[in-house]
Amino acid sequence: MDLSVHGVSPATREFGCEQNLLSRPDGSASFIQGNTSVLAGVYGPAEVKVSKEIYDRATLEVVMQPKIGLPGVRERAREQCVRETCEAALLSTLHPRSSLTLILQEVHDDGSLLACCLNAACMALMDAGLPMSCLFCGITCVIDTDGQIITDPTLQQEKESRALMTFAIDSTDKRVLMSSTKGSISIQELQEAIALSQKASHRIFEFYRGSVSRRYSKTLK
């Protein structure tokens, strides 16, 4: 598959999503980008531990499980990114003194894992029916050795790149909610990458819409 960015819409891999596939959580979703796959489950609003209680909003906890082994420092850093992005989108003031738990299970990592986690998280929160002010999506871009920006890279492309950036973009103003970068980048490259991610986000939000409408057209029949 050719993933280079030349056309109007930046290339992304095939998306796939299934909501409500688990019976125990209040909301669940699996999100697939090419070969990268993440499973998400949401519990809540439920009772909160007194030590974690916040008097004017819900406490969100994000747990990230790697495919192999125990979660480490890298997972903690990712959890923080996902949690704070979700907190920005969720209207948690509507559920004060309660707990929300989001569990993300990595099924397979073939690049753009953090972006896929964000997408799975958003679909799972939607499935749980939690009130949100906007939707969000995650997009990873890499800059390869020739200075080309590639969106939604595979693991191979990530390894060969000289810089990697992941952004979370909101659905209303298409602005950057979260940013996590690795590798040395010039300001111009950063702005190009943001612009490209904003373009690519249209496609993801369209996919969200299509996937949800397909699901509900099935249940209505």
Added chain:
Amino acid sequence: MVKRYAATCTHVGNQNIMAEGFKTADPLEYHKSFLKENCRPDGRELDEFRTTTLNIGPISTAEGSALVKIGNTTVMCGIKAELAVPPSDTPDKGYIVPNVDMPPLCASKVRSGPPEEQAQAASQFIADIIETSEIIRKEDLCIEKEKLCWVLYCDIMCLDYDGNLLDTCIVALLAALKNTQLPKVTINKETDLPEVDLLKKCSISVNRHPVGSSFAVFDNTITIVDPTADEESLATAVMTLVIDEEGRLCSLHKPGGTALSGEKLQDCMGRAVTRHREISKLVDKILESIKK
């Protein structure tokens, strides 16, 4: 006359109590009323950092060390070096192992037990900065290919937490690495064992100089630099920009929160560039003074 003086005194006293009460009752509104007037509760301008103080080399037992204070936030960084066998996949490189620790001593919100998310996220952030900026070339840590290399343990400990942990950690790390001196090591050809010459010490070459600048966003409109712990907890988003001496971005770390527009980001970049100059000047000045 005396009476009037007393009267003003109680008046001022009452106002202080009122202000304290206001802060406790509605901290967000309290901060906003300052921000509206383009200043902050501690008297700073919106784009003003707190006073940064630097002490290089306070720990004599470590290979390199630094103590940094930005306002009340205090961070100590110590570098310990050990010898090891290089990793098999990159036999010509050494290791750098950073760790950020936030003991219960540093803030009341930190409980004893396993490290908090913030400390772990900071460790990962520092590891990414080291990797990205190539602050030290890992090749420089190799003593003999496939046989011997240095492992630098960069232990960063927060002694007092009052916001802006990441900036303080980066300054501490940079200053400690600049202060690090490693003994000369040779491998004895006959016994194949390393021989350490503690008398001959040389400093390691610091390749790049990353400096961080943190910002807090209030209501998507007001950005303030170098937030205190109070400001961090009330802000809708926090962001850390790390740039090197060439003005290239090593990291744009914004773990979530409300969105930030392109122009605001541009302003923040400008501030980060001036901050880089300030910190480089400070580090050079202190290094110069300890040489004397």
